[in-house]
Amino acid sequence: MSKTLNRRDFIKTSSATTVGVATIASGITLTSFAANANENPVTNEKRWGMLVDTNKLTEVEIDGMVSACQQENGWGSEVHSTGDQKPTWVKKLKVKDKATGKITSLPLMCQHCEEPPCVDVCPTNASMKREDGIVLVDRHLCIGCRYCMMACPYDARSFVHEELTDQREHMPRGKGTVESCTLCVHKVDNGGTPACVASVNSDAVIFGDLYDPKSNINQTLKKVQSAQIRADLDLNTGVRYSGI
């Protein structure tokens, strides 16, 4: 039995083991992002995800998440790019509910969609989704056409507008190509958690395998109300929010 996961039947099915065999289309594994087989094999029996509790998360913590990502992945020190040209893998968003006036702050990054429009439109397969749900750009295949940026509903991608110096060894980037949040795949594949998640001291942001009934994220999602941003687009995002 195969089943794709969406928010509504997540709660229903995740208690059963059927989730384990959920099928996910496309399965290219990149050598540069290859999982460390001993620690954490890349398989479609997993689906990495994140749950952000906006009621618990403070603005200071969100800023901390952004700097942690910059530190880890080496973006944000571009010298020539101005304003909208600067890469932004994750940003702080402040939204106000028009009806209630409630103001919420949240971190917005690539939502690691199960049906990623960026992957659908990419002409060269540079945009790809791993078996475990992490959406990446293979920077050796990316021709810099920016069609994926046009297609992403979450403004999650950045184009590198200038020559880069001082890059992180585990996160090669390059002028003229597109990049976005990798869910810190280099850490996850070695059993770690994404830098932004690790930077938050409380349990306001949790990371884990959405399919694993024993995981904290799975169990929390069963208990609390959560939502996807633009759930109406049916992209079944891996990043979920509660309190919005």
Place this chain on the structure above:
Amino acid sequence: MNIRYEETQGRSLGFYALIAGLGVLILAALGAVYYMEHHGHYVTGMSNRIVWGMPHVFALFLIVAASGALNVASIASVFQKKLYKPLSRLSGLVALALLAGGLMVLVLDLGRPDRLIVAMTEYNFKSIFAWNIILYNGFFVIVAVYLWMMFERRMNRFTSKAGLAAFSWRLILTTGTGSIFGFLVARQAYDAVIMAPMFIIMSFAFGLAFFILILMASYKWTERPLGDAVVNRLGSLLGVFVAAVMYFVAVKHLGNLYLAENAGVENFILFDGGIYTQLFWYGQIILGGLIPMALIYHPALRGNRSALGLASLLILIGGVIQLYIIIVGGQAYPMELFPGKEILEGYGGIAAYTPSLPEIMLGVGGIAVALIAVTLLVKFLPFLPESLADEVADPHHKS
């Protein structure tokens, strides 16, 4: 009467001046590309919000026009209209030249144009972009074969079959170009089924405008006779196409206005979008639509070639403006990230974009490439009938 085709002489001062002028524009474009690629796109007006700027405006304009320029040949071979037959070779040539110019601009604006080979070898068949690459390449092949059948007497009898193939291919190609936008679900500006047919009708108008200008200029400069029968027929066809574009534009915008979820972007373009609103009304509608129609249909200007030339030119300028509004205006308006909520910080607002000079130079260079290709090829191959006087082109024409 048999039509005789002949190469142009191409020895006059004017010819060399034209080649030199276009050459300068092309060199300027290449210089601009070197500058942009060397530094990176930060030297352009583009950003992470406006990811497709001026180069895409020109590139898509030329690609759309290219498929439309083939119409003249299609009318001759598919719809068996004799008057258009002598024009078929030029029509195929203009189509190929415009496509080459458009593709050049598109490729040179990539972040990594050096990886063109990747785009040619790695295909994601789910991507409409990848399909477009196949459609463009196929268009070159099919139109080249079509031209060969027209040139080669032994092959003449296959002309209409090849013409039909080329005609079908071009319809698919323009649909494909229009569909680039159809897949952008999250962008309100492109959320309309009418995009693809609108692109087809735009291609009819832009392609024919290019064709008329090139035809009139080449006959004037080579001092070959060009009768009113041909020119007037093309002129009234152009009028019909422009009217059709206006109709589609009206349907698209009115339809969107009544669709609650797209009302925001519609109001933006039509009423309070600042530069985009001005470009829409003054540029696209008045300059690129109403004035050309007046120039074509006003009784006092019937058969006036300067008026027709001006109308064609304005249609082209209006076409560039139209694509600017679609491409840049559509991105400038923010996506709806949180329906029902207001974004106070972090995203939103109208994205700023000021086209930089190198971007414009690259776009203009694409037009120059198309024109230089036509200029040189009519010199080396017999594309142009030596006469298109009324008694040659249309023996039954009464003036």
